[in-house]
Amino acid sequence: MQKNFLKTNRGWFLGLAVGVAAAVLFPQVVRVRFVWNLLTLILVWAIVGMGWNVIGGYCGQVSNGHSLFYGLGAYTVGLAAYKFKLSPWVSIWIGVLISMTVAFFVGKPLLRLKGHVFAISTMALSECARIIFINWKWGGGATGVYIFTKNANEWAFMQFKNPLNYYYLFLVFALAVLLLIKYLDKSKFFYYLRTIKGNETAAESVGIDTAAYKLRAYMLSAAIVSIGGSLYAQFILYIDPSMLMTLNVSMMIVLTAVMGGVGTVMGPILGAIALTTISEYTRVYLGRFGGLDMVLYGVLVIIIVLYCPGGIVSLLGRRLKFGARRGKA
Amino acid sequence: MGMFMQALFEGVINGSTLALVAMGIALVWGVMGILSFSQGEFLMIAMFCSFYLNLYFGFDPIVSLPFCMAVMFVIGIAIYKLIISRALRGPVLSQRLITFALSMVLINMALLLFSGSFKTIPKVMISGSIDLGFMVLSKQKIVPFIISVCVAGFMFWFLNKTRMGKAIRAVSMNKTAAGLVGINPEKTYAIAFGLSAAIAGAAGCALTYFYYIYPNVGTNFQLFGFIAVVMGGFGSIPGAFFGGLIMGVADAYTGVYMNPAFKYVGICVVFLLLVQFRPKGLFGGK
Numbered sequence: 056m057q058k059n060f061l062k063t064n065r066g067w068f069l070g071l072a073v074g075v076a077a078a079v080l081f082p083q084v085v086r087v088r089f090v091w092n093l094l095t096l097i098l099v100w101a102i103v104g105m106g107w108n109v110i111g112g113y114c115g116q117v118s119n120g121h122s123l124f125y126g127l128g129a130y131t132v133g134l135a136a137y138k139f140k141l142s143p144w145v146s147i148w149i150g151v152l153i154s155m156t157v158a159f160f161v162g163k164p165l166l167r168l169k170g171h172v173f174a175i176s177t178m179a180l181s182e183c184a185r186i187i188f189i190n191w192k193w194g195g196g197a198t199g200v201y202i203f204t205k206n207a208n209e210w211a212f213m214q215f216k217n218p219l220n221y222y223y224l225f226l227v228f229a230l231a232v233l234l235l236i237k238y239l240d241k242s243k244f245f246y247y248l249r250t251i252k253g254n255e256t257a258a259e260s261v262g263i264d265t266a267a268y269k270l271r272a273y274m275l276s277a278a279i280v281s282i283g284g285s286l287y288a289q290f291i292l293y294i295d296p297s298m299l300m301t302l303n304v305s306m307m308i309v310l311t312a313v314m315g316g317v318g319t320v321m322g323p324i325l326g327a328i329a330l331t332t333i334s335e336y337t338r339v340y341l342g343r344f345g346g347l348d349m350v351l352y353g354v355l356v357i358i359i360v361l362y363c364p365g366g367i368v369s370l371l372g373r374r375l376k377f378g379a380r381r382g383k384a
Numbered sequence: 385m386g387m388f389m390q391a392l393f394e395g396v397i398n399g400s401t402l403a404l405v406a407m408g409i410a411l412v413w414g415v416m417g418i419l420s421f422s423q424g425e426f427l428m429i430a431m432f433c434s435f436y437l438n439l440y441f442g443f444d445p446i447v448s449l450p451f452c453m454a455v456m457f458v459i460g461i462a463i464y465k466l467i468i469s470r471a472l473r474g475p476v477l478s479q480r481l482i483t484f485a486l487s488m489v490l491i492n493m494a495l496l497l498f499s500g501s502f503k504t505i506p507k508v509m510i511s512g513s514i515d516l517g518f519m520v521l522s523k524q525k526i527v528p529f530i531i532s533v534c535v536a537g538f539m540f541w542f543l544n545k546t547r548m549g550k551a552i553r554a555v556s557m558n559k560t561a562a563g564l565v566g567i568n569p570e571k572t573y574a575i576a577f578g579l580s581a582a583i584a585g586a587a588g589c590a591l592t593y594f595y596y597i598y599p600n601v602g603t604n605f606q607l608f609g610f611i612a613v614v615m616g617g618f619g620s621i622p623g624a625f626f627g628g629l630i631m632g633v634a635d636a637y638t639g640v641y642m643n644p645a646f647k648y649v650g651i652c653v654v655f656l657l658l659v660q661f662r663p664k665g666l667f668g669g670k
Contacts, residue, residue, distance in 0.1 A: 117477055164660050171419045172618075174480070175610045176659055179652040182607055190645045302607070306484050313481055346495035346599075353489035357467060360481050364474035 060238060067237070078226060082219055089339070091218045097331045098225040099287045102232050104311030104323030106279030109236070111309060112318035113245050114272045115252030116166060120177030122304035123184045124154045124277040126296065128284030133202040133294035134194055136212065140204065143213045147285040151278045158277035159270065166269045178302060185300035199295025202288065213289050221290050228286060232279055233324070240320050248272050249318070280308070314359055316366025325367040329359070386518040391640040392633060397525045399632020400532035401427075403625045404587035405605045406612035407539060408580035410624035413613060415556040415576040416472060421483040422463075423609060424602025425490040426581045430456050430588030431597045432494060435503055438592075444509040445592045449531065452589040453582045460581025464574045472573070487602070494599035503597040528590035535586045536625050539579075543621065552576050608635070611655045617665030626667065 061068065082091050103125060111117045131150030135141035165176050189197045204212050215221055239245050247268045250258040259265050288294050298304075307330070315326025334352055341348035363370060405423055412420040430452045437448040463486070471482045514521040543549035554562040555572045563569050595601070612631045616623025631651065638650035658666070 111477075117480075119480075164656070168659060168663060170476075171413065172614055172659060172663065174419065175607075175614055176656060178607060179611060179655055183649045183652040186646065186648050190643075302603075303488075306481070309477070310481055310485075313477055317475075317477065344496065345500070346492035349492035350489050350496065353485045353492065356485040357482050357489070360478045360485070361467065361470055361474070364478045 064237070071233075075226075075230065079223070082222060088218060089335075091222055093331060093335050095218065095222045095225055095290055096335065097327045098222070098229045099283050099290065100307070100311050100327035100331050101324045102225075102229050102286065103280050103283035103308050104315065104327050105232050105236050106276045106281075106283060107308045108312045108318065108323050109248075109276035109279065110269075110272045111276075112312050112322070113252065114248040114269055116269060116273070117174055117309070118177040118273075118276075119174040119302070119305050119309065120179075120181035121276070121280050121308045122300045122302070123177075123181035124158065124280040125284035125287070125304060125308065126181075126184060126188065126300035127154045127157060128281030129288035129294050129299050130188065130194065130284075131281075132285040132288045133200055136202045136204055137195075137200050142211050143285065143289050144211070147282060150281045150285050154277040154281035155274045158274045162270045162273040163266075166266065166273060178305065181300055181305055182302070185296050188296035188300060195294065197296065199293060199298070201293050203292050214292065225286055225290075228282060229324075232282070233320070237320050244268070244271070252318070310356065310360075314356075314366055316368030319366070319368045322366050322368045325371075329367060330356075387640060390519045391636040393519060393521060394525075395633035395636030396629060397529050397632070398635060399629040400529045401587050401591050401628075402605060402608050402612055402632050403628025404532050404535060404583050404590075405609040406616070406624040406628040406631075407536065407621055408583040408587075409609050410613045410616065410621050411552075411576055411580040411583070413618065414621065415552060416468070416573055417476065418468070418472075418479045418483060419610070420580070421480065421606065422487040422490060423580065423584050424604070424606035425487045425494075426456055426460065426584035426602075427588035427591070427605060428494060428597075428599060428602040429459065429490065430585035431592050431595075431601060432498055433585075434589045434592045435505060435597050438505045445505065445589050446509060446527065446531070449586060449589045452585045456585030457578040457582040460578035461574050463581070464577040468577060469570065469573070487606075491599050491602070498599065500599055504595075505592050505597075508593055522594070524594045527593050528587075531586060531590040535583060539583065539621065542579075548572075548575060552579075608651070611651065615655065615658060615665050617667045620665070620667060623665060623667035627665070630666075 078094075082094060103121070106124075107118070107121050111121075128147070128150040131153055132143045132146045135146035135149065136143060161180060165173065165180070168176055188194060194200070204214060207214060209215050209220070213224070215224075247258070247263050250261075250263060251265050251269060255265055284299065288299075311326040311330055312323045313326070314330055315324065316322030333355055337348040337352050337355075341351060405427060408423045408426070409420055412418050412423070433452045433455055434443075434445045434448050437443040437451065438445065443451075467482060467486065468479075471479045508524060508527075510527055511524050513523055541549075543553060551562070551567045551572050552575065554565075554567055555569050555576075559569050562572070608631050609628070612627035613624045614627075615630060616625070616627030634651055634654065635647060638647040642650060
């Protein structure tokens with residue numbers, strides 16, 4: 056489709072190489088365990104944010120229930136390891152398949168809805184899933200499941216003693232997703248999605264099968280978010296519905312993308328960096344004052360979203376401005 | 385039969401609170417087009433307000449109701465002036481996120497100030513129960529229902545008969561045209577937002593009659609409030625009121641006749657089906 060993908064994006068790839076080099080070296084320089092965990096979480100949120108961005112950012116169908124796929128990914132990996140001793144290397148992809156299947160079946164009716172009603176419906180759906188998982192005895196119920204496999208090979212079961220290994224592994228995943236999004240960014244598929252976002256009726260009238268493309272975008276975004284969920288479960292080695300499938304998680308996913316810049320390639324990554332850093336540092340320094348950390352976090356979110364509706368991307372110079380302006384929901 | 389009627393009673397009681405929350409959401413949605421995530425938290429603030437008035441001054445929730453509503457009205461207008469009016473200039477998505485972040489701030493502020501423990505008002509003015517033989521009506525639960533109906537009636541009167549109410553409806557139909565005929569949209573928005581907070585305040589104050597008070601109490605009503613609004617038809621205020629009542633009754637019946645654990649799932653499934661066949665809601669025209 057794009058013969059000159061590498062050639063036309065030379066500058067971008069140069070920047071990426073520098074970014075990756077920095078990402079690889081940074082934890083070697085700053086040898087603090089807290090920072091390593093923070094970086095790993097940033098990667099998880101970046102993946103999830105990029106996933107949401109496909110349907111919410113590019114296609115304009117703002118889903119407030121992506122914690123459903125996040126949870127499905129985490130649960131598939133967790134239960135596969137806990138019940139069947141299956142390596143996450145396999146079960147991540149099973150999780151992707153499950154998420155895409157669910158997205159296929161619920162996407163068809165849901166994507167006919169528009170605006171706030173679509174958002175509320177997706178919220179209701181993930182709420183349903185949360186309650187089903189809470190009452191699912193075999194799957195651990197409300198108490199959740201520890202998924203640590205004893206005496207397992209570190210690499211075969213993706214359970215590392217050294218937290219840096221998680222970081223580097225997740226970096227590979229995040230990079231893969233980023234390249235996929237960058238590749239699709241200028242593809243017909245994503246231009247169709249942008250058209251649908253701009254004006255659905257017009258898109259239909261020029262011959263775009265809007266229902267089919269929305270469904271495809273929904274499935275792709277479900278798949279990516281599911282990978283993020285799987286990795287997160289693998290990182291903390293514990294799954295529980297009240298941690299994975301709440302409205303809060305859904306909104307954090309949306310926030311990650313919005314804060315960085317809706318419908319831009321780099322937006323979710325910048326958003327993940329900003330949001331995770333704020334949330335982790337406030338938690339560490341203010342967490343003991345029961346609730347103060349979340350107050351500060353919420354206030355910061357309000358200020359950033361209020362004064363920078365185009366996301367962090369829109370602040371970063373003229374070159375990226377076009378993308379940011381387009382990103383306004 | 386007894387069980388059926390009892391469930392109906394409980395459902396209507398819970399539904400009446402839900403109906404008020406839903407009315408507030410519908411008002412903000414209809415007038416400003418914002419999906420307000422902070423409505424449940426306004427309810428929570430009013431509950432704490434009512435609780436502390438009872439604790440320090442011994443006011444019964446019925447007595448403190450007008451005061452709570454006034455406080456919430458002022459808080460609502462302050463929040464509108466401070467945050468929402470600025471958010472309205474931005475994209476729809478950031479408006480939604482801002483109200484969500486606001487709800488997070490309010491919940492955690494309550495957690496910080498009042499701690500997370502469950503509180504109840506120990507002694508209320510009207511208590512006891514009426515035994516009808518086949519069912520028992522708790523007087524404590526009838527009071528919030530009556531308050532809800534009164535507040536809803538007042539709201540209908542206000543929106544249909546008063547100048548300000550008519551202005552709110554005009555702005556919700558067409559902001560520019562309303563501005564042209566001399567209505568100040570900014571002022572109208574502020575009052576609409578304040579009113580929605582005041583309605584939630586009334587609901588919260590009434591709810592303290594029999595319900596626990598804790599910082600997260602609002603989130604229970606939030607999603608159901610949204611669903612009730614969509615059921616009633618976008619931003620239609622009477623629709624939201626009846627949507628709320630129906631939600632409450634449906635909630636009670638699925639709880640009684642099906643596995644209580646799955647009652648939320650039942651409601652959500654019914655909602656998703658309804659939206660498929662009647663995307664404009666039960667009472668939505670066109």
